[in-house]
Amino acid sequence: MAIQSFNDILVEVMRVWTSQLLSLRTLEHLYMLFVALFFSILLGVLIGVLTYKNRKLAAPVLNSLNVVETIPDVALLVLLLPIFGIGVGPTIVASILYSILPIARNTYTGLSNVPREYIEIADALGLTQREVLFKVRFPLSLPLIAGGIRIAVVFTMGVVTLGGLIAAGGLGAALQNGIQLYDMGTILVTGAWVGLIAVILDGIAGMIENIFKARYGKWS
Amino acid sequence: MVSRKPFDRIDSCRLEKVTKKYGDRFAVKNLNLEIQGGELLILIGRSGSGKTTALRMINRLIEPDSGSISVNGIDVREFDPILLRRNIGYVIQNIGLLPHLRVSENIGLILKLESWKEEKIRERVKYLLNLVSLPPQIFMERYPHELSGGQQQRVGLARAMAMDPPLFLMDEPFGALDPLLRSQLQDEFCKIKKELGRTIVFVTHDINEAFRLGDRIAVMNNAELVQVGTPEELIFSPANDLVAEIVDSKRKYRHIxxxxxxxxxxxxxxxxxxxxxxxxxxxxxxxxxxxxxxxxxxxxxxxxxxxxxxxxxxxxxxxxxxxxxxxxxxxxxxxxxxxxxxxxxxxxxxxxxxxxxxxxxxxxxxxxxxxxxxx
CATH class of the missing domain: 3.10.580.10 (CBS-domain)
Structure with missing residues (x-):
């Protein structure tokens, strides 16, 4: 296969796009990504808040999540097979397990490190402990929490792509096809497309992080 | 709305035999002090003399090891600390405006938690901003980092007044400002104080500020109260050399x-x-x-x-x-x-x-x- 011109590239992209059903694959991919991300944020923030409220739990919980984090993602997918079978289920579960840590850790760190002067004045004004947590600590932690979510987006993107190995569909499936057929066009086009989506999503997450920083991050 | 206020006015606020230790060191030692309703009492002393600790025990930010603090004859430990603090205005040197809230939200924070209606809060915030000479139309929607030091301090003062508390605790509120701005804020503060007629406990280490604002001055040293009295009493009959040095009595014979x-x-x-x-x-x-x-x-x-x-x-x-x-x-x-x-x-x-x-x-x-x- 010789590619001579921009035109040839376009023709090749169109061929891969239609033969590999990339529109459908992209939708599947984003679906898994957003479902996983939704639950990671929910659980991550929840665990962050709970460990903040029960300091004794913080070390064991965050350390266990750290252990999960050290398992290579392929191994994690395989380990989940006996429980969740193959397909979308274990892929989403693996993504969530992977992404909870950065969100939970950043939530915990953010809540713990709000400057003392703000907590003191909130106490002096007569805020209850609960109000201090939700009206002062939590908003002032949002930039850090958003930073954790940004890391989670990158992690989730990687795991969801690997899901192609265990019949979860998505763009990983198209890549698998390409590798098995040794179809260089499919590998390159799908790979570039996955990369582009990752860069765009990371950019969006970064923008959200910066908005939070501008809104909640000026601690002076 | 039913008043949830533990007290509507201050007849007296008493500290009796109050002691607070941190480790082996006394922060406040056997302090007896009565603050009369409507007066501005200055707590003055070097840093570490116990003045801030004494102040913070009044609204229970710090609990004394022994002794009692009472407002209108009722021990402050009988009040819910949250209600007590909402009924005592508090202003500190570094102001502590919450950086993620607009000026209007900072001032109205407690009003909102007390479930005031949105309109009433806005009205009250506007009134308070006018009182501290900040035009509401310019400042309401700003964030603290968009204000100068003096403006932040005014917002801090307005926030302390939000619930119309009968008692204010102020910890060097003008300490971080440049001299011209400080004296201007002191002037305005005197005016507001006259208008509102509140009881104020005011910590400072600046004797000029103490003379300017205080009805009575309590001098503290090494965790103990040395002397309390009007400025004239301190100048003309200082209890010891330390007080004489603080009020600088020797200078009083300078020829005008x-x-x-x-x-x-x-x-x-x-x-x-x-x-x-x-x-x-x-x-x-x-x-x-x-x-x-x-x-x-x-x-x-x-x-x-x-x-x-x-x-x-x-x-x-x-x-x-x-x-x-x-x-x-x-x-x-x-x-x-x-x-x-x-x-x-x-x-x-x-x-x-x-x-x-x-x-x-x-x-x-x-x-x-x-x-x-x-x-």
């Missing part, structure tokens, strides 16, 4: 008739001066940008005046020029006698005058600051 305006005037910073030809609108921009609440209009020695931010704002909305908005000021040479200058200020019913040196503004003479510089 030998002094010149130059000896007493306060230096004037350049940024307080608006130059000729400035329109009211650009003066407003400048003052807001630099964070000035008062400025001097200086055309030439025959044509000078003083404007407040509110005056400029009114001038802009009514189409008047800066010259018309400015109020003329008496002018002095630095070499004339202080007594002569004071007599002129009194005759003209002014509290401040501009000191000119070689036809250039060099300083400001405040009539009410003369005495404190003497004692």
């Amino acid at each position: 008739d030998a002094l010149k305006v130059r000896d007493i005037m306060q230096p004037l910073e350049k940024r307080y001066i608006l130059y000729p030809g400035m329109s009211a609108a650009s003066a407003l921009d400048y003052m807001v940008k630099v964070g000035l609440e008062v400025a001097l209009v200086f055309w030439n020695p025959e044509n000078t005046g003083r404007v407040y931010l509110n005056d400029v704002l009114n001038a802009v909305s009514s189409g008047k020029s800066l010259e018309e908005a400015a109020k003329p000021l008496p002018l002095f040479s630095p070499e004339i006698s202080l007594l002569e200058a004071l007599a002129r200020l009194k005759a003209e019913g002014e509290s401040m005058g501009l000191v000119l040196e070689a036809d250039k503004p060099a300083g400001i003479l405040f009539s009410d600051r003369v005495l404190e510089n003497l004692i």
